[in-house]
Amino acid sequence: MISGRCAACKYLRRRCASDCIFSPFFPSNNPQRFAIVHRIYGASNVAKFLHQLPLHLRPEAAESLFFEAKCRIEDPVYGCVGIISQLQHQLHVAETQLAKTRAEIAFLASNLQEAQPHDFAAQPIQGPNTIGFSQIGLSTPAHWFNS
Amino acid sequence: MISGRCAACKYLRRRCASDCIFSPFFPSNNPQRFAIVHRIYGASNVAKFLHQLPLHLRPEAAESLFFEAKCRIEDPVYGCVGIISQLQHQLHVAETQLAKTRAEIAFLASNLQEAQPHDFAAQPIQGPNTIGFSQIGLSTPAHWFNS
Numbered sequence: 001m002i003s004g005r006c007a008a009c010k011y012l013r014r015r016c017a018s019d020c021i022f023s024p025f026f027p028s029n030n031p032q033r034f035a036i037v038h039r040i041y042g043a044s045n046v047a048k049f050l051h052q053l054p055l056h057l058r059p060e061a062a063e064s065l066f067f068e069a070k071c072r073i074e075d076p077v078y079g080c081v082g083i084i085s086q087l088q089h090q091l092h093v094a095e096t097q098l099a100k101t102r103a104e105i106a107f108l109a110s111n112l113q114e115a116q117p118h119d120f121a122a123q124p125i126q127g128p129n130t131i132g133f134s135q136i137g138l139s140t141p142a143h144w145f146n147s
Numbered sequence: 148m149i150s151g152r153c154a155a156c157k158y159l160r161r162r163c164a165s166d167c168i169f170s171p172f173f174p175s176n177n178p179q180r181f182a183i184v185h186r187i188y189g190a191s192n193v194a195k196f197l198h199q200l201p202l203h204l205r206p207e208a209a210e211s212l213f214f215e216a217k218c219r220i221e222d223p224v225y226g227c228v229g230i231i232s233q234l235q236h237q238l239h240v241a242e243t244q245l246a247k248t249r250a251e252i253a254f255l256a257s258n259l260q261e262a263q264p265h266d267f268a269a270q271p272i273q274g275p276n277t278i279g280f281s282q283i284g285l286s287t288p289a290h291w292f293n294s
Contacts, residue, residue: 042189049223057224064228068215076196077204080227081211087234094241101248108255115262 007034012043021047025062033066040069154181159190168194172209180213187216 008022009015011034016023022043026034037046046065050058072079155169156162158181163170169190173181184193193212197205219226 040188040192042192045187045189049219053223061224064225067228068219068226072196072215076200077208078211079215080231081214083231084227084234087231087238090238091234091241094238094245097245098241098248101245101252105248105252105255108252108259112255112259112262115259 004028007031008038008043008046011035011038021050025050025059036073037062037065037069040072041065151175154178155185155190155193158182158185168197172197172206183220184209184212184216187219188212 005014005016005028006020006023007026007028007030009020010028011031022034026037041049046062049065050061053061068080071083075082078085152161152163152175153167153170154173154175154177156167157175158178169181173184188196193209196212197208200208215227218230222229225232
């Protein structure tokens with residue numbers, strides 16, 4: 001059966017109006033995409049979220065809602081927050097690694113300065129710039145790191 | 148009025164049964180916590196998500212649902228995904244910084260080896276270990292980095 005209805009209207013077995021809120025973001029050739037957001041938020045909530053936004057922001061919002069819903073289905077305990085914890089852990093590892101490397105550079109530079117005082121006196125060697133990891137200010141509870 | 152009902156049952160104006168699914172995670176002294184998850188997922192979806200999990204996993208699930216819902220209210224376009232993009236960007240910066248630093252160490256070590264061949268011949272200086280950023284395998288669409 002050929003149908004001009006979007007995936008959401010097909011799923012909800014209703015007519016797809018020309019100004020359907022779902023139609024631009026849930027095409028009929030990808031029924032799974034709507035099924036996933038519907039399962040997590042419910043159709044009326046998704047419609048409400050999209051309606052609240054100006055037109056140009058809706059595609060990104062639909063995409064991020066789909067991503068979060070998919071994460072929640074794949075990981076019913078942590079959802080997207082599992083990825084956040086994993087990334088925060090990776091950042092912690094990177095920060096530690098950078099601190100270690102900076103210390104290594106300082107050690108090498110001081111050895112080199114002793115060995116070649118004239119060549120390096122005018123070119124002080126600096127460690128890498130500090131990356132402001134702490135600036136991100138995430139409010140994820142600390143215990144998620146330990147789970 | 149003193150009431151033994153949890154925040155969810157108060158919000159939904161219903162009796163709070165002794166086996167209420169919400170009661171352990173949405174205490175009456177924090178009505179906002181339930182209001183937030185209700186606004187994003189709806190009460191019946193939250194109940195469904197919790198019911199599907201074994202008892203010991205429900206506290207973490209309630210916490211991550213609350214966190215995600217709060218993120219969606221604070222950032223209706225990107226929600227939690229905004230944090231993921233931000234962290235991924237920070238990781239990219241850190242990876243670049245580490246590569247630069249490793250090159251700097253290699254340069255210093257080779258200069259030092261030339262200057263002090265006998266001291267350093269037996270102690271090869273290595274760059275820091277590579278951090279497996281690519282191992283995280285996130286499926287966030289690449290265009291979120293540019294937004």
